[in-house]
Amino acid sequence: MDIGLEALLENYGIRLNGDLIRDAQCASITVMQNQGQFQMRSQIPFLIFPTLSMLTTNPIVKDLQGLIFYFVSSLDTTLAANKGLKAEVLIHSSKHSGRQSDCYT
Secondary structure (H helix, E strand, O other), X not given: OOOOHHHHHHHOOOXXXXXXXXXXXXXXXXXXXXXXXXXXXXXEEEEEXXXXXXXXXXXXXXXXXXXXXXXXXXXXXXXXXXXOOOOOOOEEOOOXXXXXXXXXX
């Protein structure tokens, strides 16, 4: 959903990428399955709901145990240096993550 946040973030040297993060370290969803006359509930990992637990010691996030993001995109902070700003990563996905490109048009 376009809410006009991209222009504000780019003013601070941050670009919101048009992708989705998928991660093997993720939250589960409940799926209903029919087994004959019975309905079974199963929990399956949902790769695009990454759980982010590798946090820094920055006071903003230091006491958080973990976070779940739903349909999150990656951020590009390389523009910050061009604006004389320093960007600090507060949270990030696990080493088992990747990007699903071309999600938005």
